[in-house]
Amino acid sequence: MKRTKSAEAFELAKRLIPGGVNSPVRAFKSVGGDPFFVRKGSGARIWDADGNEYVDFVCSWGPLILGHAHPVVVEAVTRVVSDGMTFGIPTERETELAGALCDAIPSMKKVRLCSSGTEAAMSGIRAARGFTRRDLVVKFDGCYHGHSDGLLAKAGSGVATLGLPDSAGVPASFTSCTIVLPYNDAGALAACFDAHGSKIAAVILEPVAGNMGVVLPERKFLESCRELTRSHGALLIFDEVITGFRICYGGVQKILGIEPDITVLGKIVGGGMPLAAYGGREDVMNMIAPVGPVYQAGTLSGNPAAVAAGIATLSELKRPGFYEKIETRGRRFFEGLVAAAKAAGVEACGNSIGSMGTLFFRGGEVKCWDDVKKSDTSAYARFFRKMLERGFYFAPSQFEAAFVSAAHTDADVDTTLRAAEESFATD
Numbered sequence: 001m002k003r004t005k006s007a008e009a010f011e012l013a014k015r016l017i018p019g020g021v022n023s024p025v026r027a028f029k030s031v032g033g034d035p036f037f038v039r040k041g042s043g044a045r046i047w048d049a050d051g052n053e054y055v056d057f058v059c060s061w062g063p064l065i066l067g068h069a070h071p072v073v074v075e076a077v078t079r080v081v082s083d084g085m086t087f088g089i090p091t092e093r094e095t096e097l098a099g100a101l102c103d104a105i106p107s108m109k110k111v112r113l114c115s116s117g118t119e120a121a122m123s124g125i126r127a128a129r130g131f132t133r134r135d136l137v138v139k140f141d142g143c144y145h146g147h148s149d150g151l152l153a154k155a156g157s158g159v160a161t162l163g164l165p166d167s168a169g170v171p172a173s174f175t176s177c178t179i180v181l182p183y184n185d186a187g188a189l190a191a192c193f194d195a196h197g198s199k200i201a202a203v204i205l206e207p208v209a210g211n212m213g214v215v216l217p218e219r220k221f222l223e224s225c226r227e228l229t230r231s232h233g234a235l236l237i238f239d240e241v242i243t244g245f246r247i248c249y250g251g252v253q254k255i256l257g258i259e260p261d262i263t264v265l266g267k268i269v270g271g272g273m274p275l276a277a278y279g280g281r282e283d284v285m286n287m288i289a290p291v292g293p294v295y296q297a298g299t300l301s302g303n304p305a306a307v308a309a310g311i312a313t314l315s316e317l318k319r320p321g322f323y324e325k326i327e328t329r330g331r332r333f334f335e336g337l338v339a340a341a342k343a344a345g346v347e348a349c350g351n352s353i354g355s356m357g358t359l360f361f362r363g364g365e366v367k368c369w370d371d372v373k374k375s376d377t378s379a380y381a382r383f384f385r386k387m388l389e390r391g392f393y394f395a396p397s398q399f400e401a402a403f404v405s406a407a408h409t410d411a412d413v414d415t416t417l418r419a420a421e422e423s424f425a426t427d
């Protein structure tokens, strides 16, 4: 595959943009080589600056559950932007989207729209601290809740990919209120509450982790999160930026049967535009200004184009059988990847739920970051490069999820699995 135009674009970008990318996860640092530059997307496919075509399993890191440039979403956005791109004044559609989110997620009685998952998670925590009048926040190793200062402690996603324990530029005092525990470890959480229970404002977690690769929660762990927060007067925050509307219409909390006090949303709810949200209990959300004293704001919050994309996307997700279909395809895809690896004698295991999953290059089971980090990242890098050469784009990191969209067909799954078999056979 020739990528000369991408190479030129990258050289130019590097002169003007740190690392040539506007988010570190876009660099191919851990898989070798340089990123390609994309020009166009349609359905399950993207095309780079040199005209190479790829089947896309990154889907912009999760938002594109309908695939690229879905006509209903494009039409909705086009219609809205011709009437004005931003007002900084309330619009009726914001209430419509808020209503759709609260209807879909029963634990969400009120919701505030903002522009990014980072902002939503940061603001959800601020609401919890304001409500409880406590400072400590518990997060879990390998979970990623955006790049706000206090949450850049043992974070997943690009932080894990680059092997950073935390981030320079964050004063130690900012993370001194963050306690990091192992995911799926109910005992460690109980011990933490024994020691600091009266000072903990919130426990925040991805109820299904997607930012260290996909890691599924154990029932007992989730129940402990709920019971311990409740009994100690702390709040439970589910970061459903990835899982919201990914596994079912609403949060994965619906399937898990556990209700948090606050839910953080992003990605799919913005239909590919910059939109995120946090919401939950009415008494907690009434802490937010202008009703209460917790300040959070944004010029582009509830942006008309982003709201239109979100509403259009949710309306498509409501179609009967949408999730059943995508789940069946996802299962076949992720089980097929693991089977292909094993058949070729490659040590691998997989975690998946619905249309999101990760193939880990290690045997055994993966239940927490300590398990994830024992994966053979060089083997993942070889897999990534071989698949890319064949026209299949996976995340450029072992520590991320792959996504199947409604635009991926059974034939896409078949050709990808055949390419994976070839890649493993030549490893």
Ligand code: HOZ
Binding pocket: 023, 024, 025, 026, 061, 144, 157, 158, 210, 211, 400
């Ligand atoms: N949650 C995304 C990847 N796990 C973040 C994407 C980004 O940082 O650009």
